[in-house]
Amino acid sequence: MVPLLPPEIMDHIISFVRSPGALFNCASVCHSWLSASRHNLLRAVTLYVGTKKCELFQQIFHDHTTRSWLRSTSYLELSGFLGTRPAMRFGLCAFVPRFAGQLPNLSVLVLSFLTWESQRLLYTALSTFSSVRKLCLSQVGFHTFSAFCRVLVALPALEHLESNVVVCGDETDSPIGGYTSRLQLRHLAIGHGAYISRPLRDFLLMSPTKSSLCAIRELSVFSALTDDFYQSFSAVLTSLEVYWDSEHLIPIIYFH
Numbered sequence: 612m613v614p615l616l617p618p619e620i621m622d623h624i625i626s627f628v629r630s631p632g633a634l635f636n637c638a639s640v641c642h643s644w645l646s647a648s649r650h651n652l653l654r655a656v657t658l659y660v661g662t663k664k665c666e667l668f669q670q671i672f673h674d675h676t677t678r679s680w681l682r683s684t685s686y687l688e689l690s691g692f693l694g695t696r697p698a699m700r701f702g703l704c705a706f707v708p709r710f711a712g713q714l715p716n717l718s719v720l721v722l723s724f725l726t727w728e729s730q731r732l733l734y735t736a737l738s739t740f741s742s743v744r745k746l747c748l749s750q751v752g753f754h755t756f757s758a759f760c761r762v763l764v765a766l767p768a769l770e771h772l773e774s775n776v777v778v779c780g781d782e783t784d785s786p787i788g789g790y791t792s793r794l795q796l797r798h799l800a801i802g803h804g805a806y807i808s809r810p811l812r813d814f815l816l817m818s819p820t821k822s823s824l825c826a827i828r829e830l831s832v833f834s835a836l837t838d839d840f841y842q843s844f845s846a847v848l849t850s851l852e853v854y855w856d857s858e859h860l861i862p863i864i865y866f867h
Contacts, residue, residue, distance in 0.1 A: 653668075653671070653680050653681060653683055653684045654683050654684060654685050654686065655684075655685065655686040656668065656684055656686065656687050656688070657687075657688040657690065657721075658687075658688065658689055658690070659690050659691070672709070672710070672713070678713070681710075681713050681714055682714075682715055682716060683716065684714050684716065684717055685716050685717060685718050685719065686717075686718070686719045686721070687714065687717055687719070687720055687721070688720075688721035688722075688723065689720075689721070689722055689723075689725065690721075690722075690723040690724055690725070691723070691724035691725050707733050707736045707737060708732055708733070708735075708736040711735075711736040711737075711739040711740070712739045714740065714742075715742060716742055717740055717742055717743055718742055718743060718744050718745065719743070719744070719745045719747070720740065720743050720745070720746050720747070720766075721746075721747040721749075722746075722747070722748050722749075722751050723747075723748075723749040723750055723751065724749070724750045724751075725750075725751050725752070726751070726752040727751060727752065727753045727754070727758060727759075727762065734761050734762070734765045735765075737762065737765035737766055738765050738766070738767060740766060741767050741768055742768060743766050743768060743769060744768050744769060744770045744771060745769075745770070745771040745772075745773070746762075746763070746766060746769055746771070746772055746773070747773040747775075748772075748773065748774050748775065748777050749773075749775045749776055750775075750776045751776075751777055751778070752777075752778045752779075753777065753778070753779045754779075755779060756779040756810055758779075759777060759779055760814050763794055764793060764794050767793060769794065769795075769796065770795070770796060770797045770798065771796070771797065771798040771799075771800075772796055772798070772799050772800070772801075773799075773800040773801075773830075774799075774800070774801045774802075774811075775800075775801075775802045775830050776802075793818075793819075794815070794818040794819065794820055795818070795819040795820055795823045796815065796820040796823060796824055797823055797824060797825050797826070798824075798825070798826045798827075798828075799815075799824060799826070799827050799828070800827070800828040800829075800830055801827070801828075801829065801830060801840075802829060802830020808839075808840045809839070809840070811840075812839070812840045812843050815844075816843060821844075821847070822847055823847070824844050824847055824848065825847065825848060825849045825850070826848065826849060826850045826851075826852075827840075827841060827844065827848060827850075827851050827852070828851075828852040828853075829851075829852065829853035
């Protein structure tokens with residue numbers, strides 16, 4: 612009789628195994644135990660700088676038999692650590708181009724505690740992630756505001772942006788209008804970065820997002836700067852969710 616492990620137990624076991632070799636063997640065993648495990652094993656992946664799980668992911672990618680497992684990945688998070696030196700942060704230059712076109716069902720991409728390297732190869736590679744509909748940015752640094760905008764435009768199917776503590780080296784840098792032609796956001800969550808709210812607003816108003824945006828969620832306390840941002844889209848918004856005060860009371864305002 613072949614034992615069957617529930618997917619949640621299988622994932623829990625794999626999450627606490629430290630050795631890449633042991634992880635790889637565990638993955639193989641779980642695959643033999645549960646016929647559907649190869650579809651569920653890597654459906655949600657979180658990779659941190661210098662961890663064994665990151666090494667396992669590399670092993671799976673380089674093995675021609677297990678590479679097909681990546682087709683089931685729908686959620687991918689790439690993260691550094693709080694206080695990690697920029698030189699030690701996860702190498703996006705190496706990762707993004709390598710996995711371009713290898714994650715056909717990826718729908719959510721999360722980047723946190725990272726510094727974005729502004730290289731043309733990265734934007735080209737991002738354009739192959741054609742199924743990504745949601746991008747979450749937290750504690751991510753960009754050299755210029757244009758670089759931030761180019762990341763948004765590079766993802767062809769992007770509909771949902773969550774931007775929390777995004778730092779741009781040149782806050783006055785203006786995006787190039789030609790980059791805005793495809794961006795069509797429907798949901799926007801923004802917080803702790805009011806200083807970029809106005810350039811971001813201007814950028815979105817130059818794109819199809821001007822008429823497609825239907826919901827905004829504020830991730831920090833409501834302010835005059837963000838109020839100006841909301842008013843610019845009030846004609847098309849169907850809902851607005853904000854943290855009204857320090858108690859985090861959240862009123863929801865329906866415009867239509």
